[in-house]
Amino acid sequence: MLKAEIKRRHKAFGLPKPEPRPASWRSTKICEWFEEAAVHRQLERDATSSNWTGKxxxxxxxxxxxxxxxxxxxxxxxxxxxxxxxxxxxxxxxxxxxxxxxxxxxxxxxxxxxxxxxxxxxxxxxxxxxxxxxxxxxxxxxxxxxxxxxxxxxxxxxxxxxxxSGQGDGGFHEDGAIELGVSSLRAAK
Structure with missing residues (x-):
């Protein structure tokens, strides 16, 4: 179960190659890998959490x-x-x-x-x-x-x-008159 998790995490976090092959690893090496991968996860989280936001x-x-x-x-x-x-x-x-x-x-x-x-x-x-x-x-x-x-x-x-939308000319006509919308005509009455 842990060996499949190692492969999943390696792929999910985009860790550097080569891909681990934990089939013949002993439990001590598996524990070491999880400890090392935890550092990589934090670095990955830090890198992705600071996206460009706002203006x-x-x-x-x-x-x-x-x-x-x-x-x-x-x-x-x-x-x-x-x-x-x-x-x-x-x-x-x-x-x-x-x-x-x-x-x-x-x-x-x-x-x-x-x-x-x-x-x-x-x-x-x-x-x-x-x-x-x-x-x-x-x-x-x-x-x-x-x-x-x-x-x-x-x-x-x-x-x-x-x-x-019809506003490509900014609402102006060739003669310089401004095109009035329906809402502005109602407001003028």
Whole structure:
């Protein structure tokens, strides 16, 4: 029974290979494995319990994307001069640069406040220092790429649905008149 549990836990917790073969293990080795696996379970639990939640990690990610040093990585700028080209080994990918900046404790972006015309959430400035996100999963290049791809996909879907709703032009007509909905006509009476 315990031997089957060892295999189950190894697979469930994604422990490193090789997979254990406890068929011929003595009870002392089985007990040792369970004690060692308990440490792995706690590490696994710690790693998965700190998912990105709330707006702070995403605001920090967006600030990383629009940072000037990252913009250069997107454009793949190469400094002029033969020596700089020959002396560079391999430049960081955009995803590595974003992950490094997101994980940098010295990077403390602040959103611009006072945008009440957009939404009341944008009235105050929002600071996103590293301390707010330090307990969450750190950004890795692959994780950053997946998050940005997911954000772009969601935003594309939202914009498409919004345009199909009839508000794609923002409710304005060519002559500059605002389209009035039924609820606004009732309120005017």
């Amino acid at each position: 702070d990690p995403y605001l920090r990610l967006i600030h990383c994307i629009v940072d000037d040093s990252i913009k250069e990585s997107f454009r793949n700028d190469i400094q002029p001069g033969r020596m700089s080209i020959e002396n560079r080994n391999r430049e960081k990918t955009v995803w590595e640069a974003i992950a490094d900046l997101w994980n940098d404790p010295g990077f403390a972006p602040v959103t611009e406040g006072g945008l009440a015309e957009l939404h009341f959430d944008f009235i105050p400035s929002i600071a996103v220092p590293y301390e707010k996100v330090s307990s969450m999963n750190p950004a890795t290049p692959q994780f950053v790429q997946n998050k940005i791809t997911g954000m772009v996909t969601s935003l594309t879907r939202i914009i498409s649905n919004w345009e199909r």
